[in-house]
Structures are given as structure tokens and as C-alpha cells.
Amino acid sequence: xxxxxxxxxxxxxxxxxxxxxxxxxxxxxxxxxxxxxxxxxxxxxxxxxxxxxxxxxxxxxxxxxxxxxxxxxxxxxxxxxxxxxxxxxxxxxxxxxxxxxxxxxxxxxxxxxxxxxx
Numbered sequence: 715x716x717x718x719x720x721x722x723x724x725x726x727x728x729x730x731x732x733x734x735x736x737x738x739x740x741x742x743x744x745x746x747x748x749x750x751x752x753x754x755x756x757x758x759x760x761x762x763x764x765x766x767x768x769x770x771x772x773x774x775x776x777x778x779x780x781x782x783x784x785x786x787x788x789x790x791x792x793x794x795x796x797x798x799x800x801x802x803x804x805x806x807x808x809x810x811x812x813x814x815x816x817x818x819x820x821x822x823x824x825x826x827x828x829x830x831x832x
Contacts, residue, residue, distance in 0.1 A: 722759040725779075727803035731814035737776075739763070740803040742831070779804070789815050792823040799831025 728738040743764045744757025766772070785793060785808045795805040805827050816822045 719758060725803035725807075726776075727806040729807050729811035729814055731818075732810050738806075740806055742799065784808075785811060788823075789820045790823045793825055795825075795827045797827070797829045799829065802827075802829045805829075 724739045724741065726737045727740040728736065741760050741763055743760045744755065745761065746755050747753075748755040763772075783804070789812065793808070795808065797805050809825060809827055812822050812825050
């Protein structure tokens with residue numbers, strides 16, 4: 715018998731200032747040759763999520779992030795964010811938050827996001 719799949723945790727990649735009723739996830743769909751080179755390897759959760767259609771519902775839990783992990787309260791403070799491919803999601807939310815704050819007329823410090831992946 716196979717063991718149960720581990721819970722998959724994803725970071726929300728949107729800002730509530732953009733839309734307080736919608737959250738987005740940033741997910742890389744895993745579909746690559748298996749190490750054996752014989753068959754394809756499909757990520758279970760990423761392919762499940764990619765198969766959903768608009769209006770589909772999923773069961774999930776939302777947990778608060780680490781209290782220290784958030785953009786600075788002073789919007790004029792510059793921020794530099796560096797992420798591996800898997801860590802980009804919360805930073806997308808930070809960038810979106812700053813864009814929405816700018817639309818509201820706030821002065822925004824320089825905001826730089828650098829990322830990389832395979």
C-alpha cells in the first residue's frame with residue numbers, strides 16, 4: 715500500500731489590496747521526463763491544479779505567514795527581493811501590493827525582484 719501524499723503548501727501570490735475576495739497561487743506545472751528517461755513524470759498537485767476550470771472549488775486551509783515576513787510598513791522604504799523559482803509567489807504579492815499602493819497615490823520606494831529557476 716502506498717503512503718498518503720504529504721500536504722502541499724503554497725504561498726498566496728496576490729495582494730488583498732488588488733482584490734479582497736480573490737487569492738492567486740503561482741505554480742509551476744511539473745511535467746518532465748522521469749529520471750529513468752522512459753516515461754514522463756507528472757507532479758500530482760500542480761497537474762491537478764492546472765486541470766481546474768473557472769468556477770471549480772477546492773478544499774484548502776489558509777494560515778497566517780511568519781510575522782516577520784512582510785513588506786516594510788513605510789512604503790517609501792526600498793526593497794530588494796531575491797527568490798529561487800519556488801519562492802517567487804509571496805514576492806509577487808509584495809510587488810502587487812506596492813503597485814496598488816502607488817495607484818492610491820502613496821509614494822513607493824524602489825522595488826526590485828530577482829528570481830531564477832532551472
